[in-house]
Amino acid sequence: MKLSIKVSQPEKQQKTCLIIGIYENGILTPSAKEVDKMTHGFIKKLIDRGAFLGKIGQTLPLYSVADSEFEQLLLVGCGKTTPMSPSYFRKIITSAIKALNTSLTKEATCYLTELEVHDQTLSWKIKQIAEGAAEGLYRFDLFKSEKEPTTRLNEFIIHLPDTTLMTACHQALEQGQAIAAGVTLTKNLANLPSNVCTPTFIAEQAKELGKAYSSLSVKILEEKDMQKLGMGALLAVSQGSAEEAKLICLEYKGTVKKQAPIALIGKGITFDTGGNSLKTPDNMVGMKYDMCGAATVLGAIKVAAELKLPINIVGIIAAVENMPGGTAYKPEDILTSMSGQTIEVISTDAEGRLVLSDALTYCERYNPEVVIDIATLTGAVVIALGSHATGLLSNHEPLAKALLKAGIDSNDRAWQLPLWDEYQEQINSPFADMANTGGRSAGSITAACFLSRFTKKFHWAHLDVAGTAAIMFGTSERMATGRPVPMLAQYLIDRARENA
Numbered sequence: 001m002k003l004s005i006k007v008s009q010p011e012k013q014q015k016t017c018l019i020i021g022i023y024e025n026g027i028l029t030p031s032a033k034e035v036d037k038m039t040h041g042f043i044k045k046l047i048d049r050g051a052f053l054g055k056i057g058q059t060l061p062l063y064s065v066a067d068s069e070f071e072q073l074l075l076v077g078c079g080k081t082t083p084m085s086p087s088y089f090r091k092i093i094t095s096a097i098k099a100l101n102t103s104l105t106k107e108a109t110c111y112l113t114e115l116e117v118h119d120q121t122l123s124w125k126i127k128q129i130a131e132g133a134a135e136g137l138y139r140f141d142l143f144k145s146e147k148e149p150t151t152r153l154n155e156f157i158i159h160l161p162d163t164t165l166m167t168a169c170h171q172a173l174e175q176g177q178a179i180a181a182g183v184t185l186t187k188n189l190a191n192l193p194s195n196v197c198t199p200t201f202i203a204e205q206a207k208e209l210g211k212a213y214s215s216l217s218v219k220i221l222e223e224k225d226m227q228k229l230g231m232g233a234l235l236a237v238s239q240g241s242a243e244e245a246k247l248i249c250l251e252y253k254g255t256v257k258k259q260a261p262i263a264l265i266g267k268g269i270t271f272d273t274g275g276n277s278l279k280t281p282d283n284m285v286g287m288k289y290d291m292c293g294a295a296t297v298l299g300a301i302k303v304a305a306e307l308k309l310p311i312n313i314v315g316i317i318a319a320v321e322n323m324p325g326g327t328a329y330k331p332e333d334i335l336t337s338m339s340g341q342t343i344e345v346i347s348t349d350a351e352g353r354l355v356l357s358d359a360l361t362y363c364e365r366y367n368p369e370v371v372i373d374i375a376t377l378t379g380a381v382v383i384a385l386g387s388h389a390t391g392l393l394s395n396h397e398p399l400a401k402a403l404l405k406a407g408i409d410s411n412d413r414a415w416q417l418p419l420w421d422e423y424q425e426q427i428n429s430p431f432a433d434m435a436n437t438g439g440r441s442a443g444s445i446t447a448a449c450f451l452s453r454f455t456k457k458f459h460w461a462h463l464d465v466a467g468t469a470a471i472m473f474g475t476s477e478r479m480a481t482g483r484p485v486p487m488l489a490q491y492l493i494d495r496a497r498e499n500a
């Protein structure tokens with residue numbers, strides 16, 4: 001589907017589907033007023049008779065509207081409040097696209113740019129429309145014998161009120177489409193089951209991405225390489241699995257300037273059984289998504305490469321499968337990490353922090369300016385924040401602030417949790433430098449405390465996406481979200497702008 005932007009008048013449209021907004025209290029948007037006028041009060045009549053209430057996300061497709069030339073009219077409910085919240089705007093967009101999924105109409109013209117959104121600009125709305133359109137059209141039916149019907153829409157035109165902001169609008173559209181492409185890559189990889197999406201498979205995908213962009217190079221470290229580097233923590237997690245672990249290193253060079261890179265580190269546990277500290281069956285379903293951090297690194301780098309952002313990025317993915325069994329690591333084993341620090345394993349289910357610790361130490365050789373890790377690290381963050389915000393912890397306040405802001409601007413929010421020294425005591429061990437768990441209380445914070453012991457040499461932020469990267473539990477609703485690709489993409493765009 002092609003997306004474009006254009007100044008257009010609703011009353012002059014012919015072979016298209018007009019997408020127009022209606023508020024809950026019967027208030028019409030400017031385009032709805034135009035259409036109402038040309039159809040001699042058709043829309044007002046519908047509302048008066050209670051045929052359309054205008055509730056957020058409600059849609060009503062109409063055909064053969066008298067006194068009009070357009071092929072279809074899609075009314076979209078916009079709720080009560082104006083200006084509306086950013087997340088409502090996004091919800092309205094996605095429902096509008098979903099309503100067109102089964103329609104035969106080939107072209108749509110979207111007037112929802114008229115809606116007033118709290119604190120947001122026209123550019124922001126265009127970006128959200130581009131991302132929301134991709135979200136509404138997303139399918140994952142690779143393994144279905146009967147494919148769901150795909151959209152007949154081949155052109156989606158976003159209406160602009162005037163031509164004054166044309167350059168900014170074009171840029172917003174380009175960014176929105178690049179972010180949508182990154183999100184889709186992340187979702188597709190995350191949704192694959194672990195019998196397909198193994199560490200080797202993720203490494204292959206990274207290489208494919210490297211082939212698609214000349215600015216991107218990819219190197220894979222094998223277990224024997226990791227052995228030489230002394231990655232005792234990462235390798236212990238892999239020890240019970242028949243799959244070979246991979247450390248995937250991507251380098252994106254968007255500027256010739258010698259500029260310290262931004263490092264993105266992804267947890268890539270392709271399946272987390274819990275290891276010998278085995279998960280219960282109920283807690284194990286959803287654990288194919290334990291590689292969402294890895295998928296996010298690839299998605300975010302794709303956005304940067306697609307937009308040719310003038311920054312340097314290093315991506316490091318620790319791809320490992322966590323299995324129980326006779327060769328697997330066990331509680332009370334003591335591991336020596338690449339940093340030289342020793343770790344007593346309390347739970348083999350706290351494997352994410354182990355693989356990340358060696359990836360973080362490995363990252364030092366790139367002299368990164370900042371390091372951001374992305375991980376489905378703790379069930380505790382789901383209890384604390386649910387599925388609305390990513391957990392953010394950092395050893396550098398300006399970095400935390402920049403990420404929080406990028407989250408707000410991209411409608412992909414994070415919420416900061418404290419990383420106070422007081423919490424560090426919880427991961428003391430009588431036998432090693434630290435233990436890999438800190439008990440039930442403040443589980444997300446003590447997990448970050450653990451990571452913080454491997455990030456002393458740089459500015460670092462940790463994104464715990466266990467609640468946001470996917471809808472993991474339940475049966476029919478399970479699906480990857482592609483988060484936090486939009487937040488990271490916004491952060492990278494912001495950084496590129498600072499450099500310009």
Ligand code: BES
Pocket residue numbers: 272274286290347349350351352376377378379380382437438443466467472
């Ligand atoms: N991958 C899980 C965390 C997780 C839980 C992600 C639920 C998504 C949904 C992680 O490896 C894990 O098992 N964490 C343990 C840590 C505990 C043993 C200290 C947890 O959260 O229970």
Ligand code: MN
Pocket residue numbers: 272274348349350351352
């Ligand atoms: Mn685990």
Ligand code: ZN
Pocket residue numbers: 269272290349351352376377
């Ligand atoms: Zn895990």
